[in-house]
Amino acid sequence: MSAGAAKALTSSRLQNHFELFGLAPAFALDAGALERSYRDIQSQVHPDRFAHAGDAERRASLQWTTRVNEAYRILKDPVQRAKHILDLHGVDVAFETNTQMPTDFLLQQLELRQELESAIAKKDGSALDALRRALANSKKLLERQIGEAIDSRNDHGGAADLVRKLMFLDRLHAEIDAAYEEIE
Amino acid sequence: MALLQISEPGMAPAPHEQRLAVGIDLGTTNSLVATVRSGVATVLPDAFGRPLLPSVVRYHPGAKVDVGYAAQAKQAVDPKNTIASVKRFMGRGLKDVAHIENAPYDFLDAPGMVQIRTVAGVKSPVEVSSEILKVLKARAEQSLAGNLSGAVITVPAYFDDAQRQATKDAGRLAGLNVLRLLNEPTAAAIAYGLDNAAEGIYAVYDLGGGTFDLSILKLSRGVFEVVATSGDSMLGGDDFDQRVFCWAVEQAKLPPLGARDMRLLQMKAREAKEYLTFHGEAPITAKLSTGDVVDLSIDTETFCSISQTLVQKTLGPVRKALRDAGLTVEDIKGVVMVGGATRMPQVQRAVGEFFRRDPLNNLDPDKVVALGAAMQANVLAGNRPQGEDWLLLDVIPLSLGIETMGGLAEKIIPRNTTIPAAKAQEFTTFKDGQTAMSFHVVQGERELVSDCRSLARFELKGIPPMAAGAARVRVTFQVDADGLLSVNAREASTGAEASIAVKPSYGLADADIERMLRDSFEHAKEDVHARALAEYRVGGQRLLEATRSALAADRALLNSQEVELIEKAMGALEKLLPGADHRAIKQATEALSRATDEFAARRMDEGIRRALAGRKIGSF
Numbered sequence: 148m149s150a151g152a153a154k155a156l157t158s159s160r161l162q163n164h165f166e167l168f169g170l171a172p173a174f175a176l177d178a179g180a181l182e183r184s185y186r187d188i189q190s191q192v193h194p195d196r197f198a199h200a201g202d203a204e205r206r207a208s209l210q211w212t213t214r215v216n217e218a219y220r221i222l223k224d225p226v227q228r229a230k231h232i233l234d235l236h237g238v239d240v241a242f243e244t245n246t247q248m249p250t251d252f253l254l255q256q257l258e259l260r261q262e263l264e265s266a267i268a269k270k271d272g273s274a275l276d277a278l279r280r281a282l283a284n285s286k287k288l289l290e291r292q293i294g295e296a297i298d299s300r301n302d303h304g305g306a307a308d309l310v311r312k313l314m315f316l317d318r319l320h321a322e323i324d325a326a327y328e329e330i331e
Numbered sequence: 332m333a334l335l336q337i338s339e340p341g342m343a344p345a346p347h348e349q350r351l352a353v354g355i356d357l358g359t360t361n362s363l364v365a366t367v368r369s370g371v372a373t374v375l376p377d378a379f380g381r382p383l384l385p386s387v388v389r390y391h392p393g394a395k396v397d398v399g400y401a402a403q404a405k406q407a408v409d410p411k412n413t414i415a416s417v418k419r420f421m422g423r424g425l426k427d428v429a430h431i432e433n434a435p436y437d438f439l440d441a442p443g444m445v446q447i448r449t450v451a452g453v454k455s456p457v458e459v460s461s462e463i464l465k466v467l468k469a470r471a472e473q474s475l476a477g478n479l480s481g482a483v484i485t486v487p488a489y490f491d492d493a494q495r496q497a498t499k500d501a502g503r504l505a506g507l508n509v510l511r512l513l514n515e516p517t518a519a520a521i522a523y524g525l526d527n528a529a530e531g532i533y534a535v536y537d538l539g540g541g542t543f544d545l546s547i548l549k550l551s552r553g554v555f556e557v558v559a560t561s562g563d564s565m566l567g568g569d570d571f572d573q574r575v576f577c578w579a580v581e582q583a584k585l586p587p588l589g590a591r592d593m594r595l596l597q598m599k600a601r602e603a604k605e606y607l608t609f610h611g612e613a614p615i616t617a618k619l620s621t622g623d624v625v626d627l628s629i630d631t632e633t634f635c636s637i638s639q640t641l642v643q644k645t646l647g648p649v650r651k652a653l654r655d656a657g658l659t660v661e662d663i664k665g666v667v668m669v670g671g672a673t674r675m676p677q678v679q680r681a682v683g684e685f686f687r688r689d690p691l692n693n694l695d696p697d698k699v700v701a702l703g704a705a706m707q708a709n710v711l712a713g714n715r716p717q718g719e720d721w722l723l724l725d726v727i728p729l730s731l732g733i734e735t736m737g738g739l740a741e742k743i744i745p746r747n748t749t750i751p752a753a754k755a756q757e758f759t760t761f762k763d764g765q766t767a768m769s770f771h772v773v774q775g776e777r778e779l780v781s782d783c784r785s786l787a788r789f790e791l792k793g794i795p796p797m798a799a800g801a802a803r804v805r806v807t808f809q810v811d812a813d814g815l816l817s818v819n820a821r822e823a824s825t826g827a828e829a830s831i832a833v834k835p836s837y838g839l840a841d842a843d844i845e846r847m848l849r850d851s852f853e854h855a856k857e858d859v860h861a862r863a864l865a866e867y868r869v870g871g872q873r874l875l876e877a878t879r880s881a882l883a884a885d886r887a888l889l890n891s892q893e894v895e896l897i898e899k900a901m902g903a904l905e906k907l908l909p910g911a912d913h914r915a916i917k918q919a920t921e922a923l924s925r926a927t928d929e930f931a932a933r934r935m936d937e938g939i940r941r942a943l944a945g946r947k948i949g950s951f
Contacts, residue, residue, distance in 0.1 A: 169943045184943065186554055190722050191938035194751065194812040198481070198510050198711035199350070201874040202924040203931040204881075209811060211935045213753045220749070324654050331647050 164218035164231055172232055174297040174306075176222065185219045225290050226317055229297065229310045238303040240310050248311065256315060263323060270330040279323050282316060289313045350480035352510065352712035353471045354518070354704025357460060357484055357498065359418040359540030359567060360671065362386045363698060364467040365705035366475060367714070372522065372702040375474050383697065384470075386540075388462045389413040390451035398466045407595040410435040412449045416569055417463075419541045420445050420456040421501075422493035429565045430573055433597075435590030444497065457501045464505035481510035483708040485700050487542035488514035489562030489648075489728045491774050492786050492816050499813065510711040512813040515539070516546035517557055517725055518703030519669040523694055524550045525706065525721075531664035532558070534652075536682055536690065537700075538645060539670040541567035545648045547656045547663070556724040559656035559747045561648035566641065568604075568672030574637045575600035575629065579615050583625045592619045599625070607634050608674050635677045642681045649685060655747050666690045671697050724749055727814055733806065734771035734780045743808045746776065750814055755807040764796040768804055772818050791820040864913040871904050871920040878927055881934060888933045900926040 165172040168184040190196075192211040197204050221227040230240050259278065266274035289312055296306035353375075356363045361383040365374045374382045381400070389402035390412045397405070406413045414436065420428055425440040437448035446453050464484075472479055484507075486498050495512055502509040516535035523529060529550050537544040544562040548555055576597050580588070588596065599617050606613035607629070615627040653659065666682060668690045673679065682690050694702075710720045726749050732742040733756070743754050760768065769790045775783030794802050803824040809817050878901060886894060904919040 167939075186722060187942040188939050189724065190553075191942045192935055193722060195511075195707075195711055195720075195723060199713050199873070199877075201877040201927065201931070203927040204877065204934070206928070207931040207935045209751050209809075210932075211939070212812075213751045213809070216749045216752055217754075327654060328647075328651065331650065 163235060164222055167215065167218050168222070170222075172235060174225075174229055174232060174294045176228065178223075181219070181222055185215065188215050225286075225293070226310060226313050229293050229306060229313070232297055233303055233307055233310070236303050238307055240307050240314075242311055242314050245311065248315075252312060252315075256319070259319060260322075263319070263326060267326050267329055272327070272330060275323055275326055275330075279320070282320055282323065286313065286316050286320075289316065349714045350712040351471075351475050351477050352481050352483070352705075352708035352714065353467075353475075353479060354483045354513075354701050354706070354708045355464065355467055355485065355507075356515070356518075356701035356704060357418065357463065357486075357501075358386055358700075359416050359542065359569065360386055361540075361697065362463050362467060363701035364471050365698070365701040366471065367705050367709040372705045372709075374698050374701055375471055377470055384463065384466060385415075386417065386463055387413060387415045388417065388459050390449040390454065392450050394451070396451070396462050398462050407591055407598060410590040410594040411437060412451070413594075414447060414449075414454070414459050416541055417456050417459040419565075419569070420447075421460065422491070422495075422497035423456075430570075433573065433576075433593065435593050443493075457497050457504060460498070460501035461504035464501055464507060468505055468507055479507065480712055481508040481708065483511045483513050483518075483704045483711065484509055485513050485515045485518050485704045486814075487537075487539070487562065487564055488516050488544040488546050488557075488560045489542065489564045490814075491564070491729055491784050492731075492814070493784065494564065495814055499815070509813075510708060512815070513704055513707055514544070514546065514557070514560070514725055514814075515542075515700045516544045516560070516669060517548070517555065517723065518701075518707065519667055519694075519699045520546070520548045520550065520555055520703070521706050521721075521723070522699045522703035523667045523691070524548075524555060526694065528552075529665070532658065532662055534649070534663050534666045534686070535669055536645075536649070536666055536673065537562075537669040538672040538678060539567050540672065541565075541569050543567060543645050543648065545645070545652045547652050547658065554722045554724070557726045557749075558658075559652045560726055560728045561652035561655070562728065563644065563648060566644060568670070570641050571604055571638050571672065571675065572597060572601045574641065575604055575615070575634065578629065578633070578637050579625060579627055582627050583623070585619075585623060585625070586621070589620065592617075592621065595619070596625065603629055604634070604675070607631055608676065631676075638675075638677065642677055645678075646681065646685055660686055663688075667694075667699075668692050669696050669699055725812075725814070726750060727752070727810055729774045729784075730776055731772070731774050731786075731808055731810070731816055732783070734773060738780045739778060740773050740775070740780045740783050743806075744810060748810075750810050751812050753807060753809040755805050758804045758806060759800050760794065760797065760802040760804075761799050763799050765799070765802070766794045766796055767792045768794065768802075768820070770806065770818070770820060772808075772816070774816075786816065787818065789818070789820075791822065794822045797824070864911060864916070867913045867916040867920065868908055871908055871916050871923075874920055874923055875901060875904060875908075878923065881927070881930065885930075885934050885937060888937060889930060893930070897923075897926050897930065 163172065168181055170181060189212065192208050192215060194205065194208050194212060197208040221231050233240055262278055266278060289309055293306055293309045293313065296302045296309060353364050353366045363374050363382060363384065365372055376382045384399045385403040387399065387402040387406065389397040389405055389409060402413055406415060422444060424443065425431065425438055425445045428445065431438065439446040439448055439453060444455055446455050468479060482502065484498060484502050486495055499509050499512055516537045519535050519537060520533060531550060533548050533550055535546045535548065542564050543566040544560065546560040547558045549558055579596060579600060595617055599615050603613040603615045612628055612630045615625060615629060617625040619625065663686055666686050666688065673696050679690055707723065709715060726747045727744065728746060730742045730746045731744045732740045735741045743756055744752055758768065767790055769788065771780065771785065772787045773780055773783040774786050777783055791804060801824065802822055804820055804822050807819045878897065900923040904923050907916050907919050
């Protein structure tokens with residue numbers, strides 16, 4: 148392989164996390180294949196391999212491992228993975244700026260948040276558990292819909308709407324987890 | 332899984348030229364050093380065959396320092412100059428240390444880290460720790476009959492950046508080449524996992540003398556992956572002693588105690604605690620300098636009830652780690668118990684009840700961390716043959732962030748992110764013509780900056796004057812494989828760049844380390860120049876070797892011009908190495924390092940290409 152090709156490899160991989168792991172850019176993910184590929188690459192570039200090498204190699208190892216970890220983190224997480232695919236297609240999810248959500252979804256969110264607040268007020272751990280389980284189911288459903296929109300229908304605009312919903316649920320999830328610490 | 336390694340003849344020495352590498356468990360109560368000999372990890376004992384070194388340092392007037400049992404024996408006689416549990420003070424300010432009123436030392440509140448006034452002068456916890464490390468280094472070099480090539484030092488997984496930096500500084504101060512800071516529960520998982528060929532998800536419950544860690548790991552052949560970690564860096568066996576001590580003071584209706592009596596009674600409390608592990612009742616007897624006689628007896632039931640809240644306190648982090656990992660108790664295949672404090676029956680019982688299974692106790696809880704660290708040191712030194720090493724994936728325990736408007740902390744890298752990790756965030760100016768921006772780096776989970784740990788403050792100057800909001804300041808957080816953070820800020824919108832790299836304010840500057848080295852008696856005898864020359868020679872030689880073997884393996888990645896440039900830099904360094912100009916050697920080494928930057932990057936790409944070779948690239 149020529150030096151020029153090696154350089155090109157680096158820059159193209161900076162664009163597409165799926166390519167880094169040799170995976171097709173689909174929302175439906177073969178988690179096993181991703182994990183194997185991640186580990187194979189890490190076993191090549193991880194700083195533990197270069198603890199006794201020269202500075203340049205240690206630096207390169209640090210940079211690569213950092214990048215591989217970041218790509219892995221993004222692909223493992225459904226929201227981040229979907230955002231990345233949409234990015235590759237030039238679609239911005241615009242979570243911060245696009246606040247338009249269907250009314251029924253917002254009402255449902257409001258209800259869930261009220262349940263969360265009352266669970267905290269009552270220090271009710273099992274109510275939090277129930278909320279967490281229900282949320283996990285809603286998330287799964289949304290993820291399936293995102294998969295269909297991206298992988299089957301190529302409907303990136305529709306997928307972006309669904310991803311925004313999923314991000315709402317992720318926030319709630321984080322709040323529930325924080326609530327456990329509050330009541331413990 | 333067979334782990335591939337970029338073929339590097341220089342990195343896999345033949346057995347007779349194995350690099351001497353050790354693992355060091357720098358504990359709150361005891362410290363140990365271990366190494367791998369003929370493929371087996373063993374703890375190196377002292378001349379009397381004792382494996383543990385009590386983490387106690389006694390300063391005498393002048394330069395004499397006792398470390399270990401000799402110092403421990405004098406705790407009650409010379410409490411102000413005999414420092415125990417110094418790990419509690421590492422990277423901590425005066426107000427951060429719990430029960431500081433019960434520590435019989437003369438503290439000085441220095442910026443960043445607390446200091447202790449002794450008969451031999453003011454000592455920082457870093458210096459005290461380095462005394463312990465020096466003894467372990469000498470012990471290892473004596474029993475291995477050679478100079479150490481490197482050491483892995485373990486730290487509690489829940490240690491924050493300042494505590495880690497302080498530990499690494501102590502290693503450097505002791506003259507160790509610190510190959511890696513390794514999290515204690517992770518070290519234990521390596522030792523346990525390799526010993527038992529364990530596969531699946533395991534929890535490591537590590538209750539040491541002063542710290543508590545809970546890590547959840549996914550173990551599969553050749554890979555140790557930390558999924559989540561949690562803990563309390565201010566909770567350990569010492570706190571159980573403290574409860575017994577307070578109980579005794581109350582029962583015996585003692586007046587406020589002097590330093591000696593306090594130390595004496597604390598030691599008696601510890602002895603009673605240890606005795607209760609195997610007996611239903613323990614005596615606490617002491618004759619105090621005031622003439623008061625303490626003659627008490629504590630039973631298991633009383634001990635359990637006065638320490639119950641401590642045991643319960645460990646379960647919070649356990650639940651948190653499970654939630655962070657997205658797991659339940661049913662997913663955990665086994666719970667590995669680590670740390671001397673897990674010997675207490677009430678701890679065993681509580682953990683067993685929580686996980687609904689008997690905890691795993693088949694490794695010595697005092698030694699397992701040092702053994703795992705030795706195994707990892709052996710890998711890092713390159714002593715494991717190709718294909719027989721393993722991959723270790725660890726995480727940061729606490730979120731890293733930056734202060735934003737209104738005293739709020741904005742998380743940049745969330746906790747449990749796999750390291751090494753980096754994240755960049757853009758900030759902008761809020762006033763017209765603003766030429767400087769200040770940053771405050773914090774660590775912790777709370778929303779308010781005042782509830783988080785302050786790691787560093789720095790200012791970026793030299794921003795070209797622009798309209799408010801026009802400057803683009805990119806702040807990059809990089810966490811390395813030791814879990815240590817460096818922060819870099821750069822303004823790039825006009826092409827004019829300014830950048831600064833910061834070390835946490837608790838870390839010592841290189842100049843501090845140099846001064847301490849000069850101050851320390853041991854090194855004063857050495858010729859500073861000879862030491863520098865020897866160090867730079869070794870560094871230069873190592874880089875030459877690494878470059879040679881890299882060229883031998885992957886010359887094809889370079890064109891002839893590039894090879895020529897590298898060979899020229901090699902030749903220059905080679906010529907200087909036998910000389911006595913340590914500065915010239917350092918410069919030539921740096922020049923060669925720069926010349927091989929691009930080559931190293933390409934080799935890394937090549938390694939990845941090889942890892943993916945044969946794998947079907949998905950259709951696009």
